Every structure is written in C-alpha cells, then in structure tokens.
Amino acid sequence: MPQARKNTLQALARAVLENPAWLSPAISTEEAVRQLRSIPGVGEWTAQYIALRALRESDAFPASDVGILRGAARLEGSAVTARDVLARAEAWRPWRGYAAQYLWTLSGEASAHA
Numbered sequence: 001m002p003q004a005r006k007n008t009l010q011a012l013a014r015a016v017l018e019n020p021a022w023l024s025p026a027i028s029t030e031e032a033v034r035q036l037r038s039i040p041g042v043g044e045w046t047a048q049y050i051a052l053r054a055l056r057e058s059d060a061f062p063a064s065d066v067g068i069l070r071g072a073a074r075l076e077g078s079a080v081t082a083r084d085v086l087a088r089a090e091a092w093r094p095w096r097g098y099a100a101q102y103l104w105t106l107s108g109e110a111s112a113h114a
Contacts, residue, residue, distance in 0.1 A: 008041030071103030
C-alpha cells in the first residue's frame, strides 16, 4: 500500500476514534462529505464513495468515477465529463446514490462497486 494511502487511512481512523459521531448518518450528505474532505488525502471521489457506501447516503454521488462516466456515456450516446454528469444528476436529488448504482450497472462495472 502506498504510504500516502496508509497515512490517509490512519487519519480517517483517528478522526472516527476521536469522535465516533463524526460520521453519523444523522448529518446531511453535504456535511458528511465536508467532514471527510477535511482529512488530508481524502478527495471528492473518496468522500462521496464513503458517504454512499459506509454512511448509506442516498444522495452521495461520486461523479468522477470511471464507471459512472461510462454508464452516463452509454445513456447519452457520447463521452461525458464529470461536470456534465454532476449537472444532470441535480435532477436526481435526493436519490443520486441510486442513479450511481444504475450507471455502474450500465457500464458493466457494478460488481466492482458491490
């Protein structure tokens, strides 16, 4: 495991140990992502993915995920950017997490995200 990833995982573990309620499902998706992004090494994709999977946030949406981009491209009929997908996903609130699952299925990468 690269040292940077190891450092990020240790920082995440320390944050949760110091305040177990820190990742409470009672907070909004935006707050959960903000808190996750405050950890050095955690970017937008990682924060959205953790919110989707670990926190079961129905509105979390890792728009830059390759599988999501491929699934969206299949729907659109041409390549799309994360910005394009994120803009389109606004109409799917507060259920963008389900849309992510659907797009992964379309891309054929659903098993990688199960």
